[in-house]
Amino acid sequence: MVKSRFAPSPTGNLHIGGARTALFNYLYTKHHGGVFVLRIEDTDVERSKDDYVKDILGGLSWLGIHWDEGPYYQMDRMDLYREHAYRLLAEGHAYKCYCTAEMLEEKRKKALKEGGKPHYDRTCRDLLPDDASSEGKPFVIRFRSPVSGEVSFTDLIRGTITFKCEELDDLIIFRTDSTPTYNFTVVVDDALMGITHIVRGDDHINNTPRQILIYEALKYPVPQFAHVPLIHGKDRTRLSKRHGATSLLEYRSDGFLPEALMNYLARLGWAHGDQEIFSQQELIEKFDLPNVGKSPSVFDMDKLTWLNGHYLKTLPAEDIAGRLLPFLQRMGIEASPDGRLVRIVVNLRERARTLKEMAQMAEYFFRDDFAFDETARVKFLTAATRPILVDFAEGLKAIASTDEEESLKALIEGLTKKYNAKPVGIIQPVRVALCGRTVSPGIFEVIAILGKEAVEKRLTRAVESIQ
RNA sequence: GUCCCCAUCGUCUAGCCUGGUCCAGGACACCGGCCUUUCAAGCCGGCAACGGGGGUUCGAAUCCCCCUGGGGACGCCA
Numbered sequence: 001m002v003k004s005r006f007a008p009s010p011t012g013n014l015h016i017g018g019a020r021t022a023l024f025n026y027l028y029t030k031h032h033g034g035v036f037v038l039r040i041e042d043t044d045v046e047r048s049k050d051d052y053v054k055d056i057l058g059g060l061s062w063l064g065i066h067w068d069e070g071p072y073y074q075m076d077r078m079d080l081y082r083e084h085a086y087r088l089l090a091e092g093h094a095y096k097c098y099c100t101a102e103m104l105e106e107k108r109k110k111a112l113k114e115g116g117k118p119h120y121d122r123t124c125r126d127l128l129p130d131d132a133s134s135e136g137k138p139f140v141i142r143f144r145s146p147v148s149g150e151v152s153f154t155d156l157i158r159g160t161i162t163f164k165c166e167e168l169d170d171l172i173i174f175r176t177d178s179t180p181t182y183n184f185t186v187v188v189d190d191a192l193m194g195i196t197h198i199v200r201g202d203d204h205i206n207n208t209p210r211q212i213l214i215y216e217a218l219k220y221p222v223p224q225f226a227h228v229p230l231i232h233g234k235d236r237t238r239l240s241k242r243h244g245a246t247s248l249l250e251y252r253s254d255g256f257l258p259e260a261l262m263n264y265l266a267r268l269g270w271a272h273g274d275q276e277i278f279s280q281q282e283l284i285e286k287f288d289l290p291n292v293g294k295s296p297s298v299f300d301m302d303k304l305t306w307l308n309g310h311y312l313k314t315l316p317a318e319d320i321a322g323r324l325l326p327f328l329q330r331m332g333i334e335a336s337p338d339g340r341l342v343r344i345v346v347n348l349r350e351r352a353r354t355l356k357e358m359a360q361m362a363e364y365f366f367r368d369d370f371a372f373d374e375t376a377r378v379k380f381l382t383a384a385t386r387p388i389l390v391d392f393a394e395g396l397k398a399i400a401s402t403d404e405e406e407s408l409k410a411l412i413e414g415l416t417k418k419y420n421a422k423p424v425g426i427i428q429p430v431r432v433a434l435c436g437r438t439v440s441p442g443i444f445e446v447i448a449i450l451g452k453e454a455v456e457k458r459l460t461r462a463v464e465s466i467q
Numbered sequence: 468g469u470c471c472c473c474a475u476c477g478u479c480u481a482g483c484c485u486g487g488u489c490c491a492g493g494a495c496a497c498c499g500g501c502c503u504u505u506c507a508a509g510c511c512g513g514c515a516a517c518g519g520g521g522g523u524u525c526g527a528a529u530c531c532c533c534c535u536g537g538g539g540a541c542g543c544c545a
Contacts, residue, residue, distance in 0.1 A: 009545045044544055101543060108542085117469050118541060140543055158472075167470055167541090175543040182545045205471060206540045229473075229538090236537070264479095267494090271480050274493040293480080295473050296538065303479065303495045313508080351507045412504085427504040439506040 002034030004197045006060075006067070007186065009041040010052035013247035014059035016299060017201065017231045017239045020265045024228055025199045026065045027266065027287035037193060038070035043185055045075075059248035063258050063265075064280055072193070074185050081180035084188050084218060085141050085173055093217040094173060096139040097124040101176075119169045141174035143184070143214060151209035156197075156226035156289045163209040171210055187211050191220035199289070202227040203238075226289050229269055229296040236298065243299065255327060255354030259315065260308035268297050277310065309353040320355075321345045327359035333366045343449055347441035364435045365449060368457055372465070373437040380438070385429035386466045391415055392430055393459040402452050405444045433462030 006022040008014065014022075029036045038060070042048040057071065074081075088094035099120075108118040125144065145168045152162035173184035180188075190198060205227050215222045233243030251261055263278050270293065272278070272286045312320060321341045328335045335341050344365050345358070352358035364370045372381065381389075395411040402408070415426045427443050434455060440446050447455055 007545090011545070041545060047544075097543095104543085112468070112541090114468085119469095161471075163471075169541080172543050177543080179543085181543070186545085201539095202472065203539055204545090207545095227472085232538080234478095238539075267479065269479090271493095274481060276479095276494055293473095297480085298478060300478050300495070306495055309508090350509090353507095423504050425504095431505065437505095441506090443504060 002029050002032040002197055003037065003193070003195050004029045004034065004199060005037035005039050005070075005190070005193065005195050006065075007039040007041050007189075008056050009044060009047075009182075010049060010056060011044055011047040012052055013249075014056040015239065015246060015248060016265070018056075019059060019063060019065075019248050019261075020231060020268060021199065021201055021228065022060055022065055023063070023262065023265050024270070024287075024289075024292070025197075027283050028197065028199060028226075028289055030284040031287050034196075035068045036066075037072070037195065038067035039072040039074070039189060039193070040070075041074050041182065041185065043074050043179055043182065045179065055247050055249060062249060062252055063262055069193075072189070074189065077185075077189065078180070080192065081174075081185055081188055082178070085180065085184065088143070088173070088217055089141060091217070092144065094141050094143050095125060095127070095170075097142045097170075097172070098127075098137050098139050099123055117167070120171075122170055125170060138176045140172045140176055142170040143173050143210070143217070145170050145210070145213060151212055153208060153212060153222070153225055155205075156224055157292050158227060158294060161205065161208070168210055168213070173214075183207055183210055184214065187214040187218065187220070190223060191215060191218065195223055197224045197226065199226045199228060202229050226292070228292055229294060231268060232296045232298050234298060236296070239299065253356075255356030255358070256304070256308050257311045257315070257323070257355070260304065260311045263311075264304045264307050268299070269293050277307075305353050312349045312352060312355075312358070317342050317345045317349065320349060320358075324355055324358055324362070327355045328362065328366070331359055331363065333359075333363070335366060340449065343445075347445050347449070351439075351441070361440075364437075364440075368454060368461070370436045372432065372462075376432045376436070376438045377465070380429045380432040381462055381466050383466065386463060388415060388419060388421075388426055388429055389433055389459055389463050391418070392426070393456060393463070396452065396456065396459075399452075402447045402450065402455060405448070408444055408447060430459075434458050 004025045006018075006025050008018055008022075026036050038057075040053055040056070042053075053071075060067070085094065089096070097120075104120065107121060111118045120142070124142070146165045149165045150162050151165065151168070152160055154160050171183055172181055174180055189195075208225055208227075212222050231239050233239050235243075248261075252258075259280070262280060262283070266278060266283050266287065267276065270287065270291055272291065278286070318337075321344075322337050324341070324345060325335060325337060344362055348358050348361050352361055392411065392415065395414070399407045399411065412423060412426050415421070416423055419425065428438060431440055431443055431446070432438060434440075434443075434446055434450060450458070
């Protein structure tokens with residue numbers, strides 16, 4: 001039975017990188033029919049915030065990642081960590097250290113400057129437990145790491161990775177304020193929760209040997225590890241705020257569909273032959289760790305946008321219409337999810353790449369008093385085109401319904417003859433009169449959706465705008 | 468500085484494990500054409516990569532070594 005987890009710390013929003021790690025965990029687990037756990041690692045009291053927890057949960061839900069267990073909060077599990085730490089202490093796998101943070105910082109700087117390893121010098125490692133001089137002094141608990149030998153593990157993505165124990169530190173597992181640290185809580189929780197597979201960013205490779213040592217000291221079975229490469233920004237460094245590594249939810253408000261984002265994220269670092277489009281179900285069927293690449297990938301907004309356009313075109317129009325509503329609302333347009341809106345979506349989905357764009361394109365379908373695009377107005381609403389618009393309005397009177405495309409075609413054809421113009425010469429002025437811009441769906445569709453009354457009103461308004 | 472990881476078109480990647488079918492395939496972007504009532508979409512075509520050097524082999528993108536380059540980690544953060 002596979003059991004995995006996503007264990008973010010609520011010290012920031014859920015961004016693209018975290019979301020992909022969560023996704024890989026989720027897909028891998030579901031592929032193997034396992035259990036996916038969500039655990040919030042909030043032991044950094046200073047920086048953890050409830051708003052971030054909200055953002056993380058919200059982002060995962062929106063993306064379509066559902067957890068089977070949790071969310072667990074580490075702050076609720078303090079007794080467990082304390083119990084385990086004191087067990088290590090009692091068994092000699094850990095010791096109290098009285099060095100102050102300032103002292104350590106100094107030593108670290110000095111070592112680094114001299115080109116050495118900035119490791120703890122193990123001053124307190126062999127202090128007698130009842131040393132009178134340490135009475136009542138604040139202390140931290142350090143893990144007693146072996147000084148020689150090596151630790152190796154088989155990474156599911158990279159193969160065997162080996163570290164020499166000399167490289168490892170006697171890391172702090174309990175702080176002066178008696179709160180536990182990451183490398184310790186992560187082991188205790190993963191062990192207690194029965195996590196079998198740990199899929200995480202490769203920035204954790206260095207932590208793995210230390211954690212394995214703790215598993216062994218605690219006599220818990222060591223899980224399988226898989227380290228996925230980090231996502232990079234355009235400058236090929238770790239994704240950060242500079243690269244727009246903001247909340248995943250920002251993509252939602254920018255008009256992206258979770259289907260597109262999930263598809264894109266999955267393909268970032270993973271591939272299944274030449275296939276580009278995957279539904280969530282298909283991802284679960286096809287995703288597996290051995291196919292995950294080893295090298296970091298760069299986030300490409302263009303490709304995400306393309307995928308989003310694809311889903312806009314292929315998801316049911318009714319569905320898209322529903323999702324468009326909040327974007328219209330944000331523009332002050334109260335639309336209802338009716339057949340008319342669906343018709344609008346069907347016409348705009350070929351052109352828009354995001355819901356936000358689509359809403360902007362849809363504006364004139366809901367407002368008679370839109371502003372004319374200045375360039376379009378100057379070019380197409382002129383003394384020369386005025387009679388065309390007048391004639392068009394006149395001809396429209398004879399047509400019973402704007403759904404009569406043949407009649408409208410005939411009307412335009414007639415005008416092309418009268419004015420010795422190409423169809424575009426008639427259509428563009430009409431388009432600007434009806435939409436306020438030179439770009440829109442096919443003119444017959446626009447007219448049909450608008451309906452006779454609105455078309456007449458707009459033609460009149462356009463004609464009157466020409467002095 | 469030390470340790471760890473990585474290395475195919477501008478980007479995401481297939482191929483690498485199980486060498487030949489790869490003068491390297493797909494996708495995004497870009498360029499051109501077709502279609503056309505605008506803009507898109509769609510279709511067709513084009514540009515474009517195995518970091519370098521040594522091996523091994525009849526033969527290497529594929530296996531081995533070195534170099535270079537890039538990234539990550541060295542916290543009483545996670």
